[in-house]
Structure formats: C-alpha cells, structure tokens
Amino acid sequence: MIIVCREGIMAAREVILSIIFLVSLASCGVEAKQHVPVLVWNNNQASDGVPAVSALQYINYNTFQSKYLHAFQPKNILLFIQDALSIEDLSSHAGEFQHVNRLMQEGHSLYLPNVEDAAHLAHDLPTHGYSVEVLEPGIPVAGLNLKQQDDNLIVVKLPSTLTNPSRKRALQKADEVIVNVISKIGEQREFTVIFTGLKPSVENKGEEQYEERIRVSRSLQQSKPEYPVGFHYSKCVYIYFFNDMVLNFYQGNDTRSEKKLIYSVAINESLAMDEGELTGDCTQKHQSITLKYNNVVINNHTHSQLDLHQLDLHYHFQLVGDEWSFTYVHTILTPGSTDTVDFKPQNSDITGIPIRMSYSCSQKITLRSNNTDPETNSYYTLVLNGVQMQPRTENFPAIKFSGAWDCVGFFTVPILSSVFVTFLLLVILSVGMFMLSDIKTMDRFDDPKRPAILVPTAGTD
Structure with missing residues (x-):
C-alpha cells in the first residue's frame, strides 16, 4: 500500500513538472x-x-x-x-x-x-x-x-x-x-x-x-483631433463661424422706418449636432454641407416661446471653372414639415473666389429670405457674424483652410482716412516749402572797414 502511494506521488510530481516545463517554454516563446x-x-x-x-x-x-x-x-x-x-x-x-x-x-x-x-x-x-x-x-x-x-x-x-x-x-x-x-x-x-x-x-x-x-x-x-467651436466640415466643404449666427424675423418693408423686428435668436454653436464628418453634396459643379442645431428656442417678445427642436441649415456652393461662389442657405425651421426658408446674400455677393482658396470675412454678412409672406409682409434674415468657408476640399491632405480671400478690400475707410490726412500734411508741407523758397535776401551787406551802405528812400529832401 505504501509502495502504491509512493508511485502515485511520483507520477503526480512528474505531471506537475511537465506542466511547469511546458508553461516555461510557452513563456519563453512569448519573450522571444x-x-x-x-x-x-x-x-x-x-x-x-x-x-x-x-x-x-x-x-x-x-x-x-x-x-x-x-x-x-x-x-x-x-x-x-x-x-x-x-x-x-x-x-x-x-x-x-x-x-x-x-x-x-x-x-x-x-x-x-x-x-x-x-x-x-x-x-x-x-x-x-x-x-x-x-x-x-x-x-x-x-x-x-x-x-x-x-x-x-x-x-x-x-x-x-x-x-x-x-x-x-x-x-x-x-x-x-x-x-x-x-x-x-x-x-x-x-x-x-x-x-x-x-x-x-x-x-x-x-x-x-x-x-x-x-x-x-x-x-x-483612436484619438480624434479637436477643432475649435464653430468649425464644421464635410467631405468637400469646410466652414467656420467666428461668432454665433443670428436669425431675425421682420414685418414691414425693408426701409428702416417701416420694418419691425418681431423676434431674434442667436444660434449657439454649442447646440450644433456635430458627429465628425457631416453630410452634403460633393459633385463637380455643386457642393454643400448640412448643419444641424438642436433645442433652438425663439423668444418673440410676447413672452411666448417657440421650441424649434432642430434647425437644419444647408449651405450651398456652386463651382464654375476655376472659381466658386456661395449661392444660398436652405433652412428647415421645423424638421419634418414644409416650413422652409432660402437665404441669399443681401449686400455682398460671395462670388468669383479662386478654387483652392477660402473666403474669410470678419464683418457681418446678412442673408435675406426670398419668400416674403405677402399677407403679413414678413421675412427672415440670417446674419453671419464673421465666417470663413471653402468648398472643394476633398483632395486636401489635412482638415484646414487654404489661403484666405478676404472680403475687405484694400481701400477701407480707415485706410482712406489715413491717406487723406497724409495728403493734407503733404499739401501743408509743400506750401511751407514754397513760401520758404520765395523769401528774398539782400545782395549787399555792411563791411566794417568801409563806409556804411546808404539806401536812399523816396521823399527825402
């Protein structure tokens, strides 16, 4: 009986040693x-x-x-x-x-x-x-x-x-x-x-x-790059808002004395429903990007609020030859309904921008709706408080804008004012130099070793 037990113990010990040896070989294989x-x-x-x-x-x-x-x-x-x-x-x-x-x-x-x-x-x-x-x-x-x-x-x-x-x-x-x-x-x-x-x-x-x-x-x-608030991109369009957009609703004519602001709402960029790359069209002649904002609330000054659960903005661009243009913004005020508005630039035309260049403007750009209600004579405006945009970016190696085509021309009001002041100073300097050059001096002077110079005057006896 004792011999059998010893043989069992020896067999178990050999099995354990074999397992340890195999595990050691496996670990050595991993380390190797x-x-x-x-x-x-x-x-x-x-x-x-x-x-x-x-x-x-x-x-x-x-x-x-x-x-x-x-x-x-x-x-x-x-x-x-x-x-x-x-x-x-x-x-x-x-x-x-x-x-x-x-x-x-x-x-x-x-x-x-x-x-x-x-x-x-x-x-x-x-x-x-x-x-x-x-x-x-x-x-x-x-x-x-x-x-x-x-x-x-x-x-x-x-x-x-x-x-x-x-x-x-x-x-x-x-x-x-x-x-x-x-x-x-x-x-x-x-x-x-x-x-x-x-x-x-x-x-x-x-x-x-x-x-x-x-x-x-x-x-x-797995880490995703972080972009500034207000920057949106699709496969072929980049757009960046310097400040929040403003949606206005007016009644009356466009003249300042007759039109009346009914309500105004700032479209906060923190409400943007961005999830990486956005959707949009990317054809050779037409490109767009779709922006969606959730929980946008409008206050119409009568203490009643209209909750626009989602606001969809479709920015459209047209490409012709080597130039591109910003055409309009198709806006869906209430998703699932027919309440839509198309906005077009009112005071400035964003056209003729060279391909592979972005458009940048720090000034306000006002877009006016083209479907004015004839009964109430009301209309919408969409104000962009500074924007940079660029279509046809599908071949770019990195998600960033190209060189900017700025909306501000060379001769701005401050530059014109500086040029006018500089011109005025040049006129004053020129007149002064002309007056100095016209001063005449005497051609003879007193010599202490000779008699004094006498200048006869009229009326002397």
Whole structure:
C-alpha cells in the first residue's frame, strides 16, 4: 500500500513538472518575439496609397503578409536578409542607406517599423509555390537559374554586420550589395524587393515596454483631433463661424422706418449636432454641407416661446471653372414639415473666389429670405457674424483652410482716412516749402572797414 502511494506521488510530481516545463517554454516563446523593420518597394509599380503605420505599431507576421505585402501583388520577390537590423539603423544611418532610400522614393514603397519574424518569408513562401534561390555572401549573381514564369523567390543573405567593428561601414556595405544585386537581377523580371533582418540590432527592453507601446499606439490611433467651436466640415466643404449666427424675423418693408423686428435668436454653436464628418453634396459643379442645431428656442417678445427642436441649415456652393461662389442657405425651421426658408446674400455677393482658396470675412454678412409672406409682409434674415468657408476640399491632405480671400478690400475707410490726412500734411508741407523758397535776401551787406551802405528812400529832401 505504501509502495502504491509512493508511485502515485511520483507520477503526480512528474505531471506537475511537465506542466511547469511546458508553461516555461510557452513563456519563453512569448519573450522571444523579435520585431524588426521591413522595407518593401517595387520600382515597376506606381506609387499607391497604403495604410498608414505608426512608429509605435507592432505587426504580426500574418498581418504583414496578408494586408501589407498583398498590396504589392508580388510576382517575383527579392528578399534581402541582414543578420541584425533595427529602427535605429535606418534613422541614424540614412547616409549609409542612400541607394535604398533612392529606390524607395522612385516607386511603390512601404516602411514597417516593427514586424514580427519577417524573415520567416524565406520558409513560408516556398509552400505557396515560389521557386527559391539562395545567394550567400561571395556567390556571384550570374549563377542564378530563374524560372521562365513568375513566382521566383531569391533570398540574398547580406554580409554579417555583427562581426564588423564599424557598424557604419557594415551598413554601407549592405547598401552596396543591395543596389548591386538589384541592378543585375531587376532587369530580368519585375521584382518586389523586401529588406529586413533576422533580429534587432538593439536589444528589446522587455515585454512590458512592448505592451506599453502597443497601448500608446492604440490610443493614438483612436484619438480624434479637436477643432475649435464653430468649425464644421464635410467631405468637400469646410466652414467656420467666428461668432454665433443670428436669425431675425421682420414685418414691414425693408426701409428702416417701416420694418419691425418681431423676434431674434442667436444660434449657439454649442447646440450644433456635430458627429465628425457631416453630410452634403460633393459633385463637380455643386457642393454643400448640412448643419444641424438642436433645442433652438425663439423668444418673440410676447413672452411666448417657440421650441424649434432642430434647425437644419444647408449651405450651398456652386463651382464654375476655376472659381466658386456661395449661392444660398436652405433652412428647415421645423424638421419634418414644409416650413422652409432660402437665404441669399443681401449686400455682398460671395462670388468669383479662386478654387483652392477660402473666403474669410470678419464683418457681418446678412442673408435675406426670398419668400416674403405677402399677407403679413414678413421675412427672415440670417446674419453671419464673421465666417470663413471653402468648398472643394476633398483632395486636401489635412482638415484646414487654404489661403484666405478676404472680403475687405484694400481701400477701407480707415485706410482712406489715413491717406487723406497724409495728403493734407503733404499739401501743408509743400506750401511751407514754397513760401520758404520765395523769401528774398539782400545782395549787399555792411563791411566794417568801409563806409556804411546808404539806401536812399523816396521823399527825402
């Protein structure tokens, strides 16, 4: 009985030790993750948009192959493998990789800072039908036998950099080998070139820092930029209000003595229902942006209030040739009803603005409704207290305005006043100088060594 118990204890101990050993191997595998930079380019392909990659982003092997490498549609692959390569090598030794940098700029290229086990391509691609040729250091390129068709994988093992006492010289040698091999092989086929390393040349500082960089990268990608209050944008239109708009309702004629203000409401920008990119039309000749304001309340001076649960403003722009114009604002006072108003500029026409330039005006712009009620002789006005707007922005690299076409001309009232005062001072100065030049002096003067000068006067006896 005692012997059986001892055998059971020994068996349990072996099982526990085996589990601990397996867990240790798994943890070692996690710690052994190696991330190296990867450069990919193809000089026979036009530069095309690829997903942006943050410097803090880590990419596993499957994602690299299926998402990033697949974007190049590689027919033949030229894989350069260095014994050790890190981000610091590429950033601190840009001069040593001058040929690689030039080749990447000439075609479709991609830089991935951190890819897990990128050199595994040399073992994985043959299973996908690629014919493999390996070039060791010292083997001439002329000995390669490429298949007549595509799907060739040429693995070029670059000279060792870890045994070279000069890191700078070792990287420069690797750059020379890369450009030399490409010049001899690249003319035979269309190759997608990949440059990576077996392991990082700078030691990894641990899994904790790796997870921290992953967290920071994720937070940076998810963070949304903050724009000032009053700025709205759609796919093709940007608009910014310096101050709140004002909606007025009048009765009577346009003359100051006959029209009467019934109510006025400021459309507070804090009530804007912005949720990132807004909707609107984006055609070649017509573009618009839709602004929505919630809980807008109008006070009509009779102590009664009208709650406009939502106010929709559709700003419309027209594009003709190389110029654009601000045409009108279609306003829905009560969503779901037919109570709509169209506003057009009253005193100033915002027309003839050059394409790829914004329109800016710090003065008030009054827009008047075109559907006056004939019975009550009433109408609306929409006052923009300073605005900057611009259509046709769909190709802009960043959400910001271009150079401003200001509504204020050169000869404003203050400038004209200054010019008038300056002209008046110049007239006074000119008259003074003319009077000074007209003063006549005597042509003879007294000499103390001679008799005094006598000037005869009329009427002397």
